Amino acid sequence: MTAHLMAATESDRFEQPDALSITDPRTGESVGSVRIATAHEVADAVVVAAASFGEWAARTPAERGAALHAVADALAAREGELADLNHRETGKSIADALGGVRAAIGTARQYAELGPLHAGRALRGPSTAVDFTVAEPRGVVAVITPWNDPVAVAVGLIAAAAVTGNTVVHKPSERCPHLGELLGSVLADALPPGVVVTISGDGRTGAALTSSVGVAMIAHVGSSATGARIARAAVLTGAHVIRENGGNDAILVDADVDPVWAAAQTALGAFANAGQICTSVERVFVHADVAERFLEALVAEAERWTADPASGPLVDRELRSIVHEHVVDAVEDGARLLTGGTVPEGPGAFYPATVLADCRPGMRVMREETFGPVAPVMIVGSFDEAVRLAAADPYGLAATVLTGSMSHAHRAIAELPVGTVKVNAVFGGAPGGSAEPRGESGSGFGYGPGLLDEMTLTKVVHLEAAP
Known part of the structure; x- marks a missing residue:
């Protein structure tokens, strides 16, 4: 043997x-x-x-x-x-x-x-x-x-x-x-x-x-x-x-950041490897002060990712069906589909980069790990609200905070119940780091x-x- x-x-x-x-x-x-x-x-x-x-x-x-x-x-x-x-x-x-x-x-x-x-x-x-x-x-x-x-x-x-x-x-x-x-x-x-x-x-x-x-x-x-x-x-x-x-990682976009840069970071986190990364962005909380410009830029980013020949498919059609179900459920529950959200014709298991607006915490796309190229966006009135909503989740893998405020960064680090908090970079980390996930x-x-x-x-x- x-x-x-x-x-x-x-x-x-x-x-x-x-x-x-x-x-x-x-x-x-x-x-x-x-x-x-x-x-x-x-x-x-x-x-x-x-x-x-x-x-x-x-x-x-x-x-x-x-x-x-x-x-x-x-x-x-x-x-x-x-x-x-x-x-x-x-x-x-x-x-x-x-x-x-x-x-x-x-x-x-x-x-x-x-x-x-x-x-x-x-x-x-x-x-x-x-x-x-x-x-x-x-x-x-x-x-x-x-x-x-x-x-x-x-x-x-x-x-x-x-x-x-x-x-x-x-x-x-x-x-x-x-x-x-x-x-x-x-x-x-x-x-x-x-x-x-x-x-x-x-x-x-x-x-x-x-x-x-x-x-x-x-x-x-x-x-x-x-x-x-x-x-x-x-x-x-x-x-x-x-x-x-699994993870249901949140990204928090503060009022004082460049919304175009924040959209690029969010797109990278949500759409890289067709959203099939353990620490992919699964939930987006954006401050109302920058929400309009952020959504415009995020839609443009999504369309760029979809058009890029290097953007790959989901691993199989079974996963694609689950991802699409999450999107359909969200739209039926009141979310606005800004781009993507359709199953393409042809072979394979491709799915377009998708942006949903007007999402709410109870939606399946916000509660469960979608594990696909979907960015569900919820507009919040304050950084406090973003932290509170991001923390109210049974998962605890990672989170990203985009902010120019040192005090906001420290608060997020202290209050988010996750194994890894990334500030102003959706991916990255020094060699030799070790982290413990929390919850589910x-x-x-x-x-x-x-x-x-x-x-x-x-x-x-x-x-x-x-x-």
Whole structure:
């Protein structure tokens, strides 16, 4: 049995597993089909990873870091293939897909360097003893990753798990299984056998993996509904769970900013990657003093994004139907459709950049994560109102504040119950940051140095000399 698990076991020969059939969301053409792993194959994958854990954990952090540099080299050698499969399965542009692979390469190298520096702490005890902490790997980590940035997210979680001495069973998204299998093959070839095992499948596969008593930790990036099911399953197995799940990120446009610049920032946040980014702008609160000029500029931005040949489709028609339902529901409930909002003819899963005005908090497009190129706008009379409305949401991933007021920026930072607050830039951040989502958006550090702490258990040592 190889680290990249494909063959069925004896007990599975009479099963007829389903297959994942993928079409290109740009053209509607078939990409191919991938077998869904059976429950027995999932169990075997955990056994393989568990069997490799002891030897891998015994390696020095420097040796594991060197192995991650080899992973980065292997990814770089295959970056074109990985980007092309991402493009074909998810519709992401070649440039964005290539950027995602290169981000994964950088993340692998980052953890290759951070892993050996992941230090314990000295504790203050009596002068006759030494007290300190040691970080130890947890065991088998189940990594379940999404389709919207499939290489960068997967490699980040896998690299953090591996460099701290854990072994991994990875289930990539069912929306890009060919990419997941190629990535699994690249990782398996670059690492010792059993350190990373890849299984293909759908929600049933993920449920079998996350309910396994052999899994010590689960790292999940995906929908809030799936994350909640994982958290419930982990209560029974005792697995440690970190989750970055859905978001309903707000952008607050203050009265003192340039409305044209604010519209460009909002468009970038709402329409980049067809709105399929975890921290995409999902709700827009704009001050009445700049609302008219802001809406005019936002409509122009939306039409520019729609006309741009580089703007890609949604991942499939199923998601497009959900996005369009949100728009239709909003219009039926009194929102004004300023541009977009129509399902285009032709192949694929394209959807135009859409702007809705006169939205209200109770509308579905404001309450739920739409995950498409839609900017629902609500006009507010004050910054206080914007903060209050933005905070009244069960999600807690991120928020953006566009303001020239330092006091308003500090108030938003203090009062918005989210893991990340961005001021005057819808995307961006320094290297090495770690954030914890709140509420229905998940829990735990999912990236940065904080992820190394999540991947390990802390042991306290008290050492005295014998009398």
